Amino acid sequence: MPSKRMFTKRLGALVATGLGVSRPIGALTSEPPPAGTLAVNGAGDTGAAAGSSAKHSPPQQLHSAVANGVYKPAAVTSRGVDTVVTARFDPSLVTMTGVPQRVAAPIRELLSRYDSISLDRLQQVAGGTVLTTDGPEGCGVVVGDIDAQTLRRELAHDADLIQEPATKAGFTRFKSKRATTALGVRADEIVIGHATSISSAVAHRDAGISGRDAGHSRTDTDYGPLPARLRGDATVCVDLGTETREYLRRTLSDAPEALRTAVDAAAAVGVACSVTQDGSKHTESLSATPATSQHGTADTPTTTFRYGAVADPKRLDRETAEAIARAAREGESPFTDATVSRHGRTVIIETAADGDIFAPHAELTGVTVGDVESLSDS
Template sequence: MPSKRTFAKRVAALAATGFGIGGPIDALTSEPPPDSSLAVGSTGATVESDGETQSDQASPGSDRPRSAVAAGSYDPAATTSSAVDTVVTGRIDPAVLTATGLPSGIGTRVQRLLDRYESVSLDGVRQAAGSAALAEKGPEGCAVAVGDVNASELAAELDADPDVAREVKDDSGFARFRARNLGSAVAVTADELVVAYGPTPAVAATHRDAGLDGDRGRRAGTTASFGSLPPLLDGDATVCVDLGADAREHLRSLLADAPGEFRTAVDASAAVGASLRVTDKGSESGGAPGDGGSGSDGPSVALRYGAVADPRRLDRETAEAIARAAREGETSLSDATVTRHGRTVIVDAAAESELFASHASLFDAAVGDPIEVTDA
């Protein structure tokens, strides 16, 4: 079995195609914008500021999402008050956590939130999505959980929390709250829970309101773009990144020892994304989350990496070198193939073990054993 550092270089061969952005995506590709984004569906009714629900005013009985962040029209880069370097958007089916678990550091935080509010349940969430911008003072963004949300009960719990303040009623149909001291804000309605974050409560509230109404607080000329990645990277969990100059330079430094083809790919790429799909949840075998091993005791995860890249710089020889490095000698990341869709490069592979640890090793980082995240 190769060392983790060897495996990291194999992962670099896959991921480096997208670790960079050299300018607006439109300058590199003539592909039209994709028809869909990383949006989620929603149903139902709204909750007034006093916690009572009412029918969806925009479209009664419709399955359409009510918030902008659920509909995929929220743009964190258009809401920040300072310059933005990098924008990330993602979507996940929480059911995938049953198969993969979460790294202990992240999983512990999620579990703490679930334990704090009894009305928040992973079992009731159909899908979650969100976006964040890396600005001068840190990350700012907004996320949504769509599913069976008990809005009245959650609003009552938030009212009883001394660290949270209810905000005045507006016409959004959501009950809105913000933390008194931390940079977080919340809005809740039947079937949707919107959570925003920023360096201060006021900034978080601005993103929350933009997550409810995509036009609120929008600044012109700041929209991020992910090219054709969202529809090509459909899966149980998907992330797309429009990387800025600072993030690209940082990632280039992490890949300083990689072969020249990797650095060429970094410079050529405009946006990067990744997705995973659980093909064997292993629920009947009793295997631990994320412990694929070499047998059938855990999930088998199909991985897809993508990048929008200038084909004049990320040419066929470079793409073949990436595929060759990914295939040779590494059993934990197997069956790697490279295809091109217009100006988007796609790498398909499979992971059978160490899903989190092997990827973290690319950045000389360490993660704990995956833990299962469950309702209280």
């Protein structure tokens, strides 16, 4: 059973490294913000930028609530909620950038276990998770060219799963015998609920399918303008709670003072990553002076990052943000031309990483991500 300590450790690595998540591909889950901005077909989403790594457009007819941005994990749980995370990303990024070893292993295990799932045919992963008093709970969706008939047959013969007797909104449902996860499968979509108990995982999965919830207390999540300003091939937004903030303070004890100040002051933080194969700049640069990065080749794609924080300008002023940008530029594994812009209470830092995209993040934050491995279906 995942502990709160392990969840906050993963969250710290996720925010610090952009793509450095330490959970299987189907478990990268987070709550869509208002108006479905981080839904698979989110409001205001312009799709992948020109020259980006995205190879597909998601199917136009999506059926689950989590794919359409109306699933609210904080409304499903009856437990106290500390932190809410939202995310969406294009799975093709893992073949472009590589991933830390601890992430590569469970992805390979998933791909080898089910013949009907191919990394090359997955198009989007999105969802929501909350850190409760008992541990993480939430639901995610994997969207792509999925052979649902074959997958249902594989799942029905999986000794670790139980098929539930009825469908829900066209989804065939399964629950795990050993793990606290529950699945829903239909054409082009796999919905995955996870929690600290199987009954809660089933509740999150069903809410992720239908959008219905139990009407529990904390249903509002405030990311401010971050979802709109941090669009990219991968986007993560975090509504920070007390326990997670305290953990990040401890994790960043040796990080630059400006970065620790930003975490302490921010109500919400986020990161977006955009990858281009041909070295062309991202078409949606938000800075007055856009960050420029290395010229990408077939072996070294260009990776642009945007980091955002929503905070009181008196606590997170421009000087603090510029100090973070300087620390990013001057490290042993430096970012390229980090720039700062302010939009009301929101500060955006835009930059690019040369070579290994994980190394400069690890150096700046003190988070260990391990060796990076390439990943593909072959």
